Amino acid sequence: MRTRAGTASGKAGPGATADKASGGMGPDQSDGQAAISVRGLTKRYGDVAAVRGIDFEVSRGETFGFLGPNGAGKTTTIKILCTLAGATTGTAKVAGHDTGTDQDEVRRNIGLVFQDTTLDNYLTAEQNLRFHAALYAVPKAAVAPRMRQVLDMVGLWERRDNLVSTFSGGMQRRLEIARGLLHAPRVLFLDEPTVGLDPQTRSSIWSYINELKGREDITIFLTTHYMDEAENCDRIAIIDHGRIVAIDTPEALKASVGKDRVQIHTVDDPAAITSLAARFGVEAAVHDGAVTFSVAAGEEFVPRLFSELGVAISSVSVSRPSLDDVFMSYTGSTIRDAEASSIDVMRQRAAHWRGGRR
Amino acid sequence: MVTRVAKATVDAKTEAALVAEIRVAVPEHSLWHNVRAVNIVWRRELIRFRTDRLRAISSLIQPFLFLFVLGTGLSTLARRGMPPGVDFKTFIYPGVLAMSVLFTAVFSAGSIVWDREFGFLREMLVAPVSRASLVVGKCLGGTTIATFQGLVFLALAGFAHVPYDPALLATLVGELLLLSFTLTAFGLMMAARIKQFQSFMALTQMLVMPLFFLSGALYPLNGLPAWLSVLTRIDPLTYIVGPMRHAVFDHLTMPSAYVQRLAPGITWGSWVVPVGVSLGIVAVMGLVMGVVAIGEFRKTE
Numbered sequence: 001m002r003t004r005a006g007t008a009s010g011k012a013g014p015g016a017t018a019d020k021a022s023g024g025m026g027p028d029q030s031d032g033q034a035a036i037s038v039r040g041l042t043k044r045y046g047d048v049a050a051v052r053g054i055d056f057e058v059s060r061g062e063t064f065g066f067l068g069p070n071g072a073g074k075t076t077t078i079k080i081l082c083t084l085a086g087a088t089t090g091t092a093k094v095a096g097h098d099t100g101t102d103q104d105e106v107r108r109n110i111g112l113v114f115q116d117t118t119l120d121n122y123l124t125a126e127q128n129l130r131f132h133a134a135l136y137a138v139p140k141a142a143v144a145p146r147m148r149q150v151l152d153m154v155g156l157w158e159r160r161d162n163l164v165s166t167f168s169g170g171m172q173r174r175l176e177i178a179r180g181l182l183h184a185p186r187v188l189f190l191d192e193p194t195v196g197l198d199p200q201t202r203s204s205i206w207s208y209i210n211e212l213k214g215r216e217d218i219t220i221f222l223t224t225h226y227m228d229e230a231e232n233c234d235r236i237a238i239i240d241h242g243r244i245v246a247i248d249t250p251e252a253l254k255a256s257v258g259k260d261r262v263q264i265h266t267v268d269d270p271a272a273i274t275s276l277a278a279r280f281g282v283e284a285a286v287h288d289g290a291v292t293f294s295v296a297a298g299e300e301f302v303p304r305l306f307s308e309l310g311v312a313i314s315s316v317s318v319s320r321p322s323l324d325d326v327f328m329s330y331t332g333s334t335i336r337d338a339e340a341s342s343i344d345v346m347r348q349r350a351a352h353w354r355g356g357r358r
Numbered sequence: 359m360v361t362r363v364a365k366a367t368v369d370a371k372t373e374a375a376l377v378a379e380i381r382v383a384v385p386e387h388s389l390w391h392n393v394r395a396v397n398i399v400w401r402r403e404l405i406r407f408r409t410d411r412l413r414a415i416s417s418l419i420q421p422f423l424f425l426f427v428l429g430t431g432l433s434t435l436a437r438r439g440m441p442p443g444v445d446f447k448t449f450i451y452p453g454v455l456a457m458s459v460l461f462t463a464v465f466s467a468g469s470i471v472w473d474r475e476f477g478f479l480r481e482m483l484v485a486p487v488s489r490a491s492l493v494v495g496k497c498l499g500g501t502t503i504a505t506f507q508g509l510v511f512l513a514l515a516g517f518a519h520v521p522y523d524p525a526l527l528a529t530l531v532g533e534l535l536l537l538s539f540t541l542t543a544f545g546l547m548m549a550a551r552i553k554q555f556q557s558f559m560a561l562t563q564m565l566v567m568p569l570f571f572l573s574g575a576l577y578p579l580n581g582l583p584a585w586l587s588v589l590t591r592i593d594p595l596t597y598i599v600g601p602m603r604h605a606v607f608d609h610l611t612m613p614s615a616y617v618q619r620l621a622p623g624i625t626w627g628s629w630v631v632p633v634g635v636s637l638g639i640v641a642v643m644g645l646v647m648g649v650v651a652i653g654e655f656r657k658t659e
Contacts, residue, residue, distance in 0.1 A: 084484060107486035118477040122406055134398035135485035137391045 034093070035060045035187050035219035036081065041090035043076050050076040052242035053090070058219055058235075060186075063209075065233035066223040067323070073242040074223035075115065078191050081221070082112055095186045108136070111180030111188040115195060117172050121165035125156055125175055128164060129182055136183035150178040153215070154208055170201030177208060181216070188212075190222035194229065206232055227323040236323075238330055245330040250323060257321040257329050260298030263290040264305070265315045272311040279308055290317075395487040396495040403466065403499025407506075414507070417465075421458040421511055424576075425451065425518060441616040448610070449620055451518035452602035453575020455530065456537060456595065458511035459504040460570060463538045464562050466500035467545025471558045489655040493546060497648055500542030501535060508534040526609040530602060536637060537598045540644030547647045550654030573599045580622040591626065594643050597636040600624045604633055 036058040043051040051073040058064040066074045079085040080092055083103040092099045095109035119128055126147065133143045151157040154174035164172060173193065180188055193209070194202040210232065212218065222233070230236050230250060237247040246253060266272040272291050276282045280301075284293035295301045298318040306313060407414065425447060433446035440446055473479040482492050512530060515522060545562065552558045572586075573595035582590065590596050600623060607621040624631045 082484060084480075104486045107484060112484055114477065114480060116477050118481040120402070120406075120473075120478045121476070122409060123402065127402075127405065131398050131402055132481070132485075134394045135482065135487050137394065137486070 034058060035062065035095060036064070036221060037093040038077075038081075039091050041077070041080065041092055042088045043073075043080060043085065044088045049242055051080075054237075054239070054242075054244045056237055056244060056247060058187075058221060060219055061213075061217065063213060063220040063222070063232065063234045065230045065236045066221070066239055067225065067227070067230045067236050067327070068223075068239035069225055072239045074225075074239060075191060077239075078189055078221070078223055082110060082189055083107060108183075109186045111183065111185035113173070113176045113180045113188070113190045113193055115191045117176065119164045119172055119176060119179075122163065124161050124163055125151070125167075126160040128175065129179055132179050132182050138183050146182060146184070150181050153181075153211065154178045168201075170197050170204065173197060173201070173205060174208065177205070177212075181212070181218075184216070185218070187219045187221060190220065192223055192225070194224075194226070202226075202229070227327070230323055238327060240331045246326070253326045254321045254323065257325050259294035259296050260301075260321065261292065261294055261319045262298045262301065262305075263287075263292045263317045263319075264313050265290055266309075267312045267314065272309060272313075275309050275311055279310075280304075392488055392491040395485070395491040396498065399482070399492055399495025400498040400502070403469065403496065403503060406469070407466075407499075407503045417462045417507060418458065418510060420461065421454045424457060425454045425514070429454075429518070441612070441619065444612060444616060444620070445519050447518040448520060448606070449578075450576055451515065451520050452530075452606045453573065453599050455508060455511055455534070456573070456575060456599050456602060457570055459508040459534055459538045460541060460566060460595075462507045463500050463504035463541035464545040464548075464566055465559070466503050467496065467542050467549045468555060468558045468562070470496060470546065470549040471552055471555045474553060475555055483655075490652045493648065493652045493655055496546060497539065497542050497651075500545065501538040504538035504542065505531070505534050508538065520606055521609055523609045526605055529605045533598060533602050533605070533637070536640055536644070537595075540594070540598075540640050540647070543644045543648040543651060546651040547654070550651050569593055569595045572596070574603075575599050578620055578622060579624060580619075591624070594640060596624060597631075597639045600631075601633045601636050 034057045036056075038054060038056050041051055041054050042049065054073075054077065056064075066077065068074050076085065080087050081094055081099060083099050083106050086100060094106045097105040097109065099106050120131070123131070129147050129151070130143065133147070138146060147160075148157060151160055154177060156171060156175055156178065159167070159171070164175065167175065177190070177193070180190075190209070194205050197205065206229065209220065213220065224230055233250065235247065235249050236253060237244045238253075239245070246256075248256070264272065269286055269291050273284045273286075276284045276291070276293060280295075282293050282295060284291050286292065298320075302316055302318060305316070429447040429450055433440075436446040436449075440449065470479065473482070483489070509531070512527065512534070515527075520526075548562060548565075549558060552561065572589050572593040574590050575595075579587070579590055579596070579600070600621075603621045604623065607617045610617075622630075624636060
């Protein structure tokens with residue numbers, strides 16, 4: 001719990017953990033207590049390097065997110081951590097057990113929610129959970145109460161006797177999360193937990209995950225390419241082309257980008273721009289019909305603006321840098337661009353293959 | 359079912375205790391855990407079979423057609439070759455009984471390919487249980503389902519003038535179990551490698567029909583042309599159809615010359631393969647294929 005508190009305070013004050021950005025982890029997190037510990041991990045498929053040497057640690061109770069475009073190496077990393085794939089070089093430990101040499105122990109300690117559904121549609125929700133309980137050696141006496149607990153949490157207790165094939169996509173995902181938790185894992189892996197779901201279901205899944213953090217002593221490792229979801233994490237690693245380019249709290253990452261964007265509506269825009277330059281040394285321009293400029297700590301700047309600008313302001317908005325900005329500043333492209341280009345690469349490859357066969 | 363939790367919301371203390379209870383049991387390396395895994399995989403197969411009545415009915419249609427339509431239709435033609443008073447249906451009954459489990463057993467293994475395609479296999483492969491227990495569970499599942507199909511067909515024995523003799527029925531059930539096991543193991547061995555359900559169906563269909571036709575299910579094994587004689591001896595199914603027919607004819611009252619003609623036993627050259635050896639061959643083949651299947655699943659991913 002100690003490290004959890006540390007992370008929480010880090011979240012409150014971005015400056016306190018800003019120094020982590022370079023090293024990636026605090027000094028107090030030794031191998032012994034880390035939920036996940038990865039050293040020099042690489043994975044090659046033929047001559048394609050999917051993961052090119054990554055290091056990170058996740059402490060107990062932390063929610064850690066892997067953020068990156070498709071094809072960045074997120075799923076490969078999760079596969080290695082879950083013993084579904086072997087590392088080419090380097091080591092990965094989960095709950096203190098090596099994923100290469102101690103697979104059964106790792107498997108006992110983790111819960112998994114895959115990107116694609118792995119439920120049996122022809123069984124009921126309860127039958128799916130009972131199957132899982134037996135495979136994970138949940139003591140027989142504990143199965144029924146624990147099942148009730150996890151099904152209540154995801155709001156599916158009433159539907160336990162229904163066939164999974166009658167469930168909507170969101171319900172299936174919730175059931176999978178419940179199943180992943182059934183055996184009380186120490187680490188829960190969520191690979192793109194909300195991909196392909198509608199916004200409402202996505203937010204309800206996230207409220208379950210957040211509730212879960214409060215209720216269970218659990219470490220959550222998730223991958224996502226949704227910026228807004230990464231905000232829910234205690235810490236984020238931004239991964240691009242198989243490398244971690246930044247690792248820190250969302251707040252600290254955004255602070256590292258620096259400036260907030262301020263937009264004001266005034267009675268006299270040209271005068272406001274002149275005044276901004278003269279009194280604050282800020283370069284402003286009109287974008288989208290509003291005087292727009294960037295400053296560090298925008299919220300603290302606004303009161304000064306009102307008292308010192310000398311031009312009447314009718315409205316003001318301050319927006320913090322988004323994780324999109326963060327991603328952009330570390331990788332030089334937005335996450336959408338990165339995905340588009342990786343699709344282009346695939347298309348080119350496909351075209352090459354077709355061409356080659358003719 | 360929920361006896362221990364009275365309220366919908368469990369108070370924090372109970373919850374912590376529960377989590378602790380589950381945690382304590384986490385490093386359970388016992389044989390018992392694997393037995394439990396075998397059991398649940400087996401039971402899943404049964405649940406799925408129970409909810410799929412269409413499959414149960416459709417797989418009984420084929421042996422039904424063979425016995426009653428083909429059997430009746432050919433009996434006028436076969437009357438010349440048959441000893442007086444012996445029905446052609448009686449002759450082919452053991453072979454068709456074997457057929458009644460053939461497709462069910464092989465295709466039940468196809469559920470692994472199905473599971474792979476729909477992702478459920480991953481749920482099993484990532485679990486902390488040995489791959490062997492998954493394969494054994496699947497094998498037991500297929501064996502049970504196929505044998506059950508066989509039992510339904512066995513109930514029709516009277517229509518083929520086969521007596522409901524307890525000793526005969528017990529022997530046939532035992533042989534059906536063995537046959538179902540070996541066929542499921544064969545199916546699992548195939549399923550371990552094949553990634554698409556349709557390929558699995560096509561491939562097994564392609565293999566199963568020749569196995570059936572070469573097994574001597576529909577004709578006696580003596581007096582065949584050399585090439586066919588050799589092929590029947592290679593077919594593993596021959597070694598189960600032979601003993602089944604032997605058991606049936608053992609319980610019929612007819613001159614031994616007739617039995618000699620219709621159920622001559624399997625011969626290698628001049629040596630008549632004893633029933634025990636014949637069944638042993640089938641059992642060993644089943645075990646070998648089962649072990650190969652386990653090996654294949656250890657390799658997966």
